Amino acid sequence: MSSDLLNKAYEPHDVEKRWYDFWEKEKLFEAFEKKLKPSYSIVIPPPNVTGVLHMGHALNITMQDILCRYRRLCGDNVLWMPGTDHAGIATQNVVEKMLQSKGLSREQLGREKFIEAVWEWRKESGGAIINQLKRLGASCDWDRERFTMDEGLSRAVRKVFVQLYEEGLIYKDNYIINWCPRCGTAISDLEVEHEEIKGSLYHILYPFPKKSGGLIVATTRPETMFGDTAVAINPDDERYTNIPSDDVILPLTGRHIPVIRDTYVGISFGTGALKITPAHDPNDFAIGSRHNLPSIKVIDDNGSMTSETGRFAGMDRFECRDAVIKALVDEGFMKKIEPYKHAVGHCYRCKTVVEPNLSKQWFVKIKPMAEKAISAVRLGETRIIPDVWTKTYFDWMENIKDWCISRQIWWGHQIPAWTCDKCSHVIVATDVPLKCPGCGHDTLTQETDVLDTWFSSALWPFSTMGWPDETELLHKFYPTSVLVTGFDILFFWVARMMMMGIHFRKEVPFKDVYVHALVRDENGKKMSKSKGNVIDPLTVIEEYGTDAFRFTLAAFAAQGRDIKMSEKRVEGYRHFINKIWNASRFVMMHIKDSNFDKIEFNLKNLSLSLPDRWIISRLKKVIHEVAGSLDEYKFNDAAGCLYRFVWHEFCDWYLEAVKPALYGNQGEEQLTAAMSVLWRVLHDTLLLLHPFIPFVTEELWHRLPGTSGSIMAASFPSNDSDDYGIVNDSESESKMNLITEIITGIRNIRGEMNIAPSFSLSAMVQSVEQDIVDTVNSYSDIIIDLAGLKTLSASDFVERPSTSVTSVVKGATIFIPLDGVVDFKKEIERLEKELNKQTKELITVVKKLGNDDFLTKAPPHIVDKVREKEQVLREKQEKIEKNLYRIKGIHDDK
Incomplete structure (x- = not known):
């Protein structure tokens, strides 16, 4: 392409699809197992197959893409492994709704046909999120795309399950889990959203059997009282030192339950007497286990009351609550009802109130693996950045509980466990067993539960690379270089990958974990559909272009600080993209018009002006700063540095200062120098900007004379040597800084005095520092030209004109005579x-x-x-x- 085709304004929609198709066609995202170059690898946090691009995805993917494009320019062999997660419950819900619209249910189809329907849905609609990631510019190696339910990953899941079971780290037992009555399955802590609601605290009398009085317990859930198997008090609570009975009567039932003493009970909360319902509260379950209390399940999996509740059996749990309250009031057991705000867990998919429920589930005994994952971070084998999250990681890992991995749905990895119909022997195996090894019977029933989605995701860094086979890809790119993730899944995904990676690969899965913050609205509020403050990334991209959107995210991505996003900010960076475009247009116009063959690529061979030396020195430092910032995941520092350099130094100052040379006013030698410096600065600046704004830089790269191939295949500018004559020149920077300060001082006077830019002024500079006087006098032509002056002089003493205004810069005072200039x-x-x-x-x-x-x-x-x-x-x-x-x-x- 030639520079004469460069339009006056950049139109992102004209170029984005064209260049993304080009990158894919040329296989520029491809990683190579056999390349000798240094390896750099990232595994994408797999978005749900049901998902659509949201702000969290956009930030996460932009950061990863910046790192991958940067490392490619640095010469690394980069693998960015893409894929999607099967999202068990979410996907099942989507397909069930689709079936309902056709008058069908999954039960009518049966498990096998339902799974076929899910695969069909995935084939037709499940790839939308991948296309949206591409729209964002994600340079993943798409030929290696993986899915947590594909055959290779399924084989890895079965191997891990079987090995952990054989090692005694997987077991099946009764335990309290989060149960969603609507979805009909156990769900993880991550899938529970706690919402503060206005409820009530009910004070209920549990009478002593043979004495007057009793213990008063306070509860928010009176309907669970039928599952009470004790009342607990703190042994140090002086109020209950001499109670007259070791048991109490459970109201509405007549059943006697013991009074136990346990230090868990808070003396200051409520009445200090706590009803213990082991089957419906995790803390009560722990107390019940310590005191060998029975567990009575009074709410079933559908959210209805069981036969254990007597006259209330069959009622919905909330209907039962109202009925129980009325009965307690009528029969004199209700002593007080007071308003009470408390957090209630809801299923994050269907918003149903979650029920803590005793259930027989499969668990991973996690503590032995957690200890090694803790040690790996303490020893520095894996860094967590910013460091503030390291303490959070330790706190969670040191207090970790066994992990419930079973889900009562159909879509997912069906647990590889079979029960003999004859002798009830349990067989856990990677392949389907043909007969029972205990009794030889050949009728075996497979476990109907599937594994928690996070189980397969925990293997992602190595399962996606071919494990359990020892592939070349695995040896080349594992452990990965960095994981970029949100803090909300630090425990549920990152910690589990750490544990699984160390356990099965004997190595940490990633050297660095970069934890980014949230993207909030412009007022710092969390985005939500109910608040109406959600910003759709695709809408923003359509309006302002991908590059402007990406640069906005990077510019505000300070470590540990949430991003306040608004379309106004994106619009501001759209102006920045246009600034780059117009600056490039200006440079290319002059290079083309002057004959590109005159460009000298090695600047050491040229006689450079002060502005030339200054901008080259600044470029050298910017190269160093951008590289250092990206190496330390300081995306906002790198973006801010580039913004200031391009807009304020290159465009505002250098392009203006170099115009006399470009227009031939300073001779052929200075013209050649100016063109050569312009080419070098634009060439290297495009490379520095490319990781952040890939589309416009690719377009400009192909328009810039002297380049070939894709910018993705070029090299990051060197910051370790004076290649091409790019050197640090502190003296030139100091002189140019003085000149720009003086020009800015004069321009400020114009603004304050309302003097038109076209009106030529005179100026005098006074300084006792001879270096300043010499610099001003030596480079007065630059100041005169850029400040709109007719005369300029500098000396160690200036007699101030009677009608004048002054401006002070470091080490000097500027005097501007105003006679005949201002109508006061x-x-x-x-x-x-x-x-x-x-x-x-x-x-x-x-x-x-x-x-x-x-x-x-x-x-x-x-x-x-x-x-x-x-x-x-x-x-x-x-x-x-x-x-x-x-x-x-x-x-x-x-």
Whole structure:
């Protein structure tokens, strides 16, 4: 392509699909098992096959893509392993709803036909999320895409289950789990959303059998009382030192239950007497186990009351609660009802209130594996970044509980366990057994439960690379280089990958874990559909382009700090993309017009001007800073550095300073130098920007003379040597910084005095530092040109003109004579009018902030916006007053 085709404005939709198709066709995302280059690998946190791209995905994928594109430019052999998770419960729900629309249920189909229907759905609709990741620019090795239910991963799952069972680390037992009556399955802690609700605390009398009085217990769930098998008190609670009975009567039943003493009971909470319901509360289950209490299940898997509840049997659990409360009141057992706010767990898929329920499930005995995973982080084999999450990791891992891995659904990895119909012997095997090894009977029934989705995901770093086979891919790319993930799955996924990786590969699965924060709305609120503040990444991409969206995410991705996202911010970085485009257009126009053959690629051979030396020195430092920031996962630092360099240094200063040379005003030698520096800076800047904004940089790379192939196949600019004459030049930087400060000082005076940019001024610079005087006089042509001056002089002493204004920069004072330049009377009138307007606005805002009704009733983010407006108005008022005072002073002197 040639630069004359470069339009005046960048249109992202014209180029994004074209270049992504090009990258895929040229297989530029491909990793190679046999390459001798250093290996760099990342496994993608597998999005649910039911999912659509949301802000969390967008941030996570953008960060991984930045790292992978950066490491490719550094010459590494990069494997970014993609794939999706089968999302057991979520996928089953989607397919069940689809069947319901056709008047069918999974029970009508049967398990085998239902699984076929799920696979068919996955084939037709389950790949949407992958196409959306591609829209974001994700450079995964798509030819290696994996799915947690594909045959290779299923084989790995069976091997792990069998080995852990044989090692005594998997067992089946009764335990309290989270049960969703709607989904009909156990769910993990991660799948429970706790929502604070307004409930009640019910104070119920449990009478002594033969004495008056009794113990009063406080509960939020009176319907579970039929499962009480004790009342517990703290042995140190002086209120209950001399109670007259060792048992109490369970209200509404007449059943006697013991009074036990346990230090778990909080003396200060409620009445200090705790009803113990082992079958319906995890803490009660633990107490019940310590005291050998029976467990009575009073709520079944459908959320209905069991026969153990007598007259309440068959009722829905919440219907029963109302009926029990009425009965307790009528029969005199209810002593007090008080309002009480408390957190209640809901299934995050169907929003049903979760029931803690005693159930026979499969578990992993996790503590032995956790100890090794803790040690690996303590020894530095795996780093967690930012370090604040390391303590959280240790806290969770050191207090870890056994992991419930069974789910009562059909879609997923069916547990490889069979029970002999004759002798009840349990066989756990990787392959389907033909007969019972105990009695020889050949009728065996497979366990109907499937494994928790997180079980297969825990094997992701090595199962995706071919394990249990010892593949070349596995040896080349395991352990992976970094895992990029959100803090919300640090325990449920990251910790489990650590444990499984160490247990089965004898190595940590990743060297670094980078934990990113949340993307919130512009007011810092968590995005949710119910609040109506969700920002759809695909909508933003459609409006502003992928590159602007990606750069916004990176620019605000400070370690440990949530991102406040708004379309306004993306729009701002859309302007940045256009700035890059227009700067490139300017450079290419001059290189093309002047004959590209004159470009000197080795800048050491050229006589460079001060602006040339300055921008090259700045480029050298930017290369170093960007590389260092990306190596330490400081995405925002790298993006911020590039933004400042491109916009404020390259565009605002260098492109302006170099124009006299480009327009031939300084001779052929300076023209060649200017063109060569322009080419080098743009060439290297495109490479630095590519990981962040891949589409526009690929487009510009192909338009830039002197490049070949894809920018993805190029090399990251060197920051270790003075290749091509790119060197640190502190002296040139110091001189140029002085010049830009003086120009900025003069421009500020123009703005404050309302002097048109076209009006030529005179300026004098005074400094006792000879270096400053020499620099100003030596490079006065640059200052005169960029500050719009007609004359400029510098010396160690300047007699201040009677009517003038000053600006102070480090080590120097600038004097601008104003005779014949400013109409002081008109300027004073203008400023006084503007001050009056600002004061009126400020009075209105202050009055609003003094209104208690507004402060208490308006949403916090609205109040914050008004406070911000007050601050802006005060700053404007102060600036106008300062200018007015200065002009009046000059006018009075005159």
